[in-house]
Amino acid sequence: MDLSTVFGVSTRIPCLHSSPRARSNITENVAIEGRNLSFSFATRQGKFFPILKDCSLRVPSGQLWMLLGPNGCGKSTLLKILAGLLQPTSGTLYVTRPKSFVFQNPDHQVVMPTVEADVAFGLGKFILTEDEVRQRVSKALDDVGMSTYMQRPVQTLSGGQKQRVAIAGALAEACKVLLLDELTTFLDQNDQIGVIKAVKNSLVASDEITALWVTHRLEELKYADGAFYMENGRVVKVGDGSSIMDFINARQASYFNQTNS
């Protein structure tokens, strides 16, 4: 699939690496690009199960894109490769740094006793004054709509509020790419909308942030600037939210007809 037609960009990218020199070869407005990515899991018996097969995608800077597809098609695996948590077997990728991966279960990454302490936690690796830490924490919590919760114990928060705290932690660290793995799967509708609006608002607050959001929920597509649909280890359709929704509805209708005929 030629992704350049989707984005109206004709520049081809000869080689993608993370070095500043290679970066100059990349279309300037692209924050995430994977080309022909393949990945296999190895069993203990030494057999390889291919999960990603020649998978390509490109996300423009400053936008919220969504990634959908049936269970087991490889969405989380692709996101982990983009995050650097897994290494592709082949293919090339570029992701603007700093990048941050937010897990489905917020208890895996919201670990400090209060909201403020949790958002400040990751800032220990920078040389910052107390004032700078306070400012970053306050701005990040403001962006995700959680500034009134600063002193709250994290165990009193809902799942969606914890997700927003995890996102604030990434924002405080000046993260440029958010990789968000099915954050809303187990949330009720209020929490779901709260998280998605927090991400949208973060992108509005800084036009340098890009987000890739894995989801099963078609209704979330209305918040997306664009979306990918994956099947069997590769992206098979790229488009705006409504065209991806139509595509998935048609796919599901055709599957339903086949199984009922």
Ligand SMILES: Nc1ncnc2c1ncn2[C@@H]1O[C@H](COP(=O)(O)OP(=O)(O)OP(=O)(O)O)[C@@H](O)[C@H]1O
């Ligand atoms: N550690 C692992 N070892 C072996 N196989 C794995 C491992 N993790 C994932 N898989 C397999 O890789 C395939 C893709 O998994 P992945 O989690 O990327 O899919 P997904 O599209 O995110 O699915 P879901 O929507 O159900 O979360 C699945 O068949 C899964 O069973």
